[in-house]
Amino acid sequence: MREIIEAREGYILTDGATYGTTIYLAEGADASAFYEITREEYDAIFAAEEAHE
């Protein structure tokens, strides 16, 4: 049975690699690995990803 975790309004869940507001964990995955970051922090992470090499 999957565990589903949801971020609070304005926040994004992450484990450092996966990001989402709703995360359907794989069976056996550890929900405690996830923590919340703000939307601004998330946007900053992906703005860096968009910077072209």
Next chain:
Amino acid sequence: MAIVTTDDKHYRDIAEALRIPVGATDKIKPEEMAERIGKVGEQLYHMGESTGYGIGYNDGKDEGVEEGAKAEYDRFWDAFQENGNRTNYRYAFYGSSWNDSAFTPKYPIKCSGVAQDAFYTSCITDTKVDIYFLAGVTTSRTFATGTLKTIRRLVVDESVVFTNTFLNATALETLYVDGIIGQNGFNVQYATRLSRDSIVSIINALSSTTSGLTVTFSKTAVNKAFEQLAGANDGANGAEWQDLIATRPNWTISLV
């Protein structure tokens, strides 16, 4: 010389028969008719020659232009895609000059080298041909463009890693995935208009034997694609979506 009596209607008919074919309008006297008969044949010949030449020229020109365009198309795409053997497509269709009119590939796009930035910032809306991500390919920002609506068929090798492959693919509506997604990083979070069939094809392509991997979708797309009532945008809460992702319990599925 014998003088005979005849109906002058015959002369009028003969004159008319001499005028009509060549578009003449002058009066023709009986004593001129013999000479005109001789000339009308010559006139008709030249008219036919001119018309025939014109028709032949135009038909030949049209056919020649078409053949020439085809020859140039083949020459360019045979060279650009190395007769279908090209494997490195880095920056191949980079930039706004690449649009649907210019992008008319002859061969499927088979990438086993670098597919990085292949369509980065292009104005192409439809990939038109099958695209293969073969073993060893790098996929960073391959489809990082806000204009691409349709990826007709993306065939994926199980070993392929996805790295921001669909970054900013905000226009993407159709993405049919074939093969097996067996590595991390498949992320279409920017595709808020991704169709239901596309999402289903992606889920169905997820490896059923791996563990610890994540696939990411746009929550807006899922809510719309699987909505239970028209306009409710509640698809992520619905049974159809839940049943779909239940087929891949070994995958973490994230909605952004």
